[in-house]
Amino acid sequence: METINAEIFTLTYGSMVRQLIADLEDISAVNKQLDEMGYNIGIRLIDEFLAKSKTGKCGDFRETVDRVAKVGFRMFLNTTAAVTNWNAEGTECSLILEDNPLTDFVELPEGCQNLVYCNVLCGVIRGALEQVSINTECSFVRDVLRGSDVSELRLKLLSLNKEEYPFKDDD
Amino acid sequence: MVAYNIYFFNRQGTCLYYYEWHRPKSVRQGAGTSADDQKMMFGLFFSLKTFAAAMDPRQDNKSLGAPLRIGEACTFHSFCTNNYKLHFLESPSGLKIVLNTGPDAGDLRDHLNYIYGAIYVECVLKNPAYTPGRPFSCELFTARLHHYIRSLGL
Amino acid sequence: MFSASALRLNIVDRPLAKGKSEVSLSAFAFLFSELVQYSQTRVSNIGELERRLEDVGRGVGLRLLETLCHRERGGKRDTRLLDVLKFVHTTLWKYLFGRQARDLEQSNAVDDEYMISDYDLFVTKYISVPKDLGTFTPAAFVAGVVKGVLDGAGFPARVSAHFVAVKGQAKPKTTILVKFEPSVLQRESRLPNT
Numbered sequence: 347m348e349t350i351n352a353e354i355f356t357l358t359y360g361s362m363v364r365q366l367i368a369d370l371e372d373i374s375a376v377n378k379q380l381d382e383m384g385y386n387i388g389i390r391l392i393d394e395f396l397a398k399s400k401t402g403k404c405g406d407f408r409e410t411v412d413r414v415a416k417v418g419f420r421m422f423l424n425t426t427a428a429v430t431n432w433n434a435e436g437t438e439c440s441l442i443l444e445d446n447p448l449t450d451f452v453e454l455p456e457g458c459q460n461l462v463y464c465n466v467l468c469g470v471i472r473g474a475l476e477q478v479s480i481n482t483e484c485s486f487v488r489d490v491l492r493g494s495d496v497s498e499l500r501l502k503l504l505s506l507n508k509e510e511y512p513f514k515d516d517d
Numbered sequence: 518m519v520a521y522n523i524y525f526f527n528r529q530g531t532c533l534y535y536y537e538w539h540r541p542k543s544v545r546q547g548a549g550t551s552a553d554d555q556k557m558m559f560g561l562f563f564s565l566k567t568f569a570a571a572m573d574p575r576q577d578n579k580s581l582g583a584p585l586r587i588g589e590a591c592t593f594h595s596f597c598t599n600n601y602k603l604h605f606l607e608s609p610s611g612l613k614i615v616l617n618t619g620p621d622a623g624d625l626r627d628h629l630n631y632i633y634g635a636i637y638v639e640c641v642l643k644n645p646a647y648t649p650g651r652p653f654s655c656e657l658f659t660a661r662l663h664h665y666i667r668s669l670g671l
Numbered sequence: 672m673f674s675a676s677a678l679r680l681n682i683v684d685r686p687l688a689k690g691k692s693e694v695s696l697s698a699f700a701f702l703f704s705e706l707v708q709y710s711q712t713r714v715s716n717i718g719e720l721e722r723r724l725e726d727v728g729r730g731v732g733l734r735l736l737e738t739l740c741h742r743e744r745g746g747k748r749d750t751r752l753l754d755v756l757k758f759v760h761t762t763l764w765k766y767l768f769g770r771q772a773r774d775l776e777q778s779n780a781v782d783d784e785y786m787i788s789d790y791d792l793f794v795t796k797y798i799s800v801p802k803d804l805g806t807f808t809p810a811a812f813v814a815g816v817v818k819g820v821l822d823g824a825g826f827p828a829r830v831s832a833h834f835v836a837v838k839g840q841a842k843p844k845t846t847i848l849v850k851f852e853p854s855v856l857q858r859e860s861r862l863p864n865t
Binding site for chain 1: 528529530559560563608609610611612630633634635637638642643647649
């Protein structure tokens with residue numbers, strides 16, 4: 347698989363976030379925009395993930411999340427996430443990221459302490475899973491840029507979609 | 518061995534891409550209009566999938582009409598008539614590729630997978646000009662697809 | 672006031688990585704594609720779109736200049752025009768694309784214009800520009816990186832990217848056109864020839 351130097355990726359992402367902050371000024375609007383951009387990326391990225399990893403169907407949500415954490419993160423970001431903190435019903439879990447190429451050498455300045463710098467990752471996961479009929483909610487609960495040791499993403503399963511015939515039969 | 522035409526559908530039934538290399542019987546004689554032709558094609562394999570899952574002698578049977586998760590149960594991948602062979606690929610994300618060839622074509626599953634992974638993903642998904650869910654026409658994709666189909670001897 | 676982060680190593684004390692870690696090209700391609708799409712919503716013409724991409728590239732270039740000088744040149748930075756162009760053509764290009772740029776030429780018409788050309792850059796690989804975007808080239812991002820490097824090194828210039836059709840080749844080559852500011856040429860003429 348073709349790779350490029352991680353720093354180009356990190357710097358480009360950083361430059362893009364800077365441009366967003368200059369455009370939108372309001373930090374919560376930037377967070378929302380990052381999530382939306384991530385969503386747009388996710389709905390396309392899923393096909394590449396499925397094609398390259400030759401993933402067939404996953405048995406249940408647990409297996410899906412495992413696949414995302416091990417194969418997905420490795421394929422695109424060359425890092426893995428650990429999956430922990432499952433709730434009793436198996437519908438919520440945490441993805442722990444120790445090593446994140448997006449945040450290498452990044453420091454949040456004074457005025458941007460509310461910025462969820464990697465919010466794009468939440469959008470990507472949400473978008474990608476939606477394309478395989480899994481509706482989820484994803485957000486950061488711990489962030490290395492705001493003082494924690496690791497970044498933690500909380501992933502919550504909302505519902506599963508069924509396949510429906512999209513055309514009306516009476517045509 | 519000849520390739521007749523190819524369709525790409527998304528989960529909502531929108532035909533994202535259609536190309537015909539060789540179609541002796543015109544669309545007007547068949548379904549009527551292009552849109553009807555595509556809708557019929559989509560309906561055809563949607564029903565075939567449900568039917569194939571219901572008739573599966575091995576697994577717990579889903580009754581006919583019960584909604585299916587994508588990727589669940591068995592899926593069909595081709596059917597053959599005396600005049601043509603229809604090849605079908607569905608990804609878990611809902612993208613469906615249908616390729617009609619002459620009846621003597623072998624198992625083209627690997628090739629459909631290649632078209633999916635190396636041509637569709639690379640040329641269409643990574644193109645900023647593409648909006649997911651809408652029909653696309655991308656020169657790079659068309660060129661690569663034709664080249665690949667020709668190289669298969671179709 | 673002590674916070675948890677004060678106990679961790681301050682960001683500038685952390686070792687600078689060797690720059691060997693990698694991410695997949697796809698990740699960059701998707702990010703770049705989304706950046707182009709987002710930019711299209713905020714502009715009304717192609718010129719502005721290219722300028723936004725150049726801005727993003729400029730941020731990258733400014734930082735890359737420092738990193739590369741520190742890593743590859745032992746902290747030394749070129750001060751002569753031809754040397755800095757060679758730095759872009761070799762060191763920067765090798766870092767970005769894994770190889771030297773194909774050509775580095777000076778314009779025949781004017782002596783403040785230089786052109787760096789190459790084929791098959793990964794930013795243009797996936798883009799098949801639709802007709803309504805006309806002459807847009809995503810290599811505007813690369814032009815921005817070059818601009819950032821030149822600006823940071825003290826060689827202000829106008830940098831732009833163009834697709835140039837090549838006779839006998841199916842694919843056009845990408846040319847980065849660099850037009851230096853007059854102040855740069857004046858300074859250059861004052862310095863002794865090396």
